[in-house]
Amino acid sequence: MASEAQDKKRLIREIRTVLRQEQVLLRRQPWGAEAGRIIERFSTGGKLWRGSLLIRAHRWYCGDAETAVYPLAAATEIMHAGLLIHDDIMDRDDKRRCRPAIHRELSIMGEAKRLRDCPHFGLSLAICLADLCFFLAQGIIAKISPDTARQKRLARITTEEYSQVILAQMSDVELGATRARVCPAQITRLYLYKTARYTFSLPLMLGALLAGQPDKELKQLGRFGAYLGLVFQLKDDDLGLFGQESQTGxxxxxxxxxxxxxxxxxxxxxxxxxxxxxxxxxxxGNRDASPDDIILVKQLAEKYSARADIKKLMTAYSKKAGAMIPSLAISARYHWAMRRLIQDNLVRRR
Structure with a gap:
């Protein structure tokens, strides 16, 4: 059986392969070659969590990964790259993975070319680049399976889940701008559809779908993934305040x-x-908040037990995910891997 490290190496190769297969299309336009290089670098430079999880889920049901799973995993990472580019623009984050975010990188490129209004140039090209990621990923997904029925299910699930991500992102923008107090239920719903299902439920369901599992099993797996995804987002929040920049990026x-x-x-x-x-x-919401201000928030989060309460919530969700394992149609020999996934998600540092 392939290790997780081997899966990631093969996934990186697959991303490069599927993108290079699109070179004829990309090179029809002056920006095509450069766009392809940026997408390849950006989509292979992260944790590759979603694509790797898709491969693992397929293996849990099949015992080994069939050929079609790798292009599908690559497509999820290319789609993720586009969503991250848009996310950094909307959040006005100029750094990603310890280097300039894509819109900032393109702005710097504009400065080197002595172009006018380089910040707008960088934002505009980054939006286009993210859109290109979406279209390339959808093109890959459309060619995954010769089985018409399975391909229709694949199209339906990806369309539904990615649409929910975008709608949740719209809610995220609105909630970030509101002056009203936001209740925990609203935030949890946002987490569920912006991060949890897209990061865990969708890759798990796609891997199971390619393994021939019925919709009933996919629904159960989606619930399992949602619990893990909520933990993932809560951990991201914690790392965003208490983590090390060298690890979080x-x-x-x-x-x-x-x-x-x-x-x-x-x-x-x-x-x-x-x-x-x-x-x-x-x-x-203060863009000019000082490092001392951030330290104060950290101290207060500890003092008022907010951080401790979040950790308790993460533990509760993890236990709910663990309790679901026996109900899934996955061989008991893979249960240890599923439990390790739950634990790794809970203690990760990046």
Whole structure:
């Protein structure tokens, strides 16, 4: 059986292969070759979590991965690349993975060419580049299976899940701009559709679909993945404040400066005194919040047990995922791998 490291190496090769197969299409336009190079580098430079999970899920049901699973896994990573590019633009994040975000990289490229209005140039080209990721990924997905019925199911599931991601992103933008207090249920729903299902449920369901599993099993697997995905987002929130930039790739406190509505923020503001709450409101959403401001939020999150409460919630979701394992149509010999996935998700540092 292939190891996770071997799966990732093969996934990187597959991403490069499917993109190079599109070179004839890309090279019809002056920007095609450069766009292809940027997409290849960006889509292979992350954790490759979603594509690797898709391959693993397929193996849990089949015992080995069939050829079609690799292009599908590559497509999920290319789609993810496009979503990240758009996400950094909307969040006004200039760093990703310890280097300039794509829109900032393209802006710098514009400066080197002595173009006018380089920030707008970078944003505009990044939007186009992300759109290109979406179309290339959909093109790959459309060619995955010669089985018409299976291909229709594949198209239906990917369309439904990615559409929910975009609608959740719209909610994220609105919640980040609102002056009203946001309740935990709203934030949890946002987490579910913006991150949880797209990061875990979708890859798991696609791997199972290619393995010939029925919709009933996919629905159960989607629930299992949703619990893991909620933990993933909660852990991201924690790392975004308490993690090391060298590991997360983004400055600590970037979500605070962006005014993101997170459960950590919700718990903290609800548990703090009115005076402390008023001080926090001057920090959240303040693009000029100082490093000392971020340190203060960290201290208060510990003092008022907001961080501890989030950890308890992550543990609860992880236990719910673990309790579902026996109900899935997966051989018991893979249960240890599923439990390790739950644990790795809970303790990751990047």
């Amino acid at each position: 983004k400055p600590a406190g970037s979500d605070i400066r962006a005014g993101k509505q997170t459960l950590l923020r919700s718990y903290l503001t609800r548990q703090a005194t009115p005076r402390v709450r008023a001080r926090l409101e001057t920090i959240f």
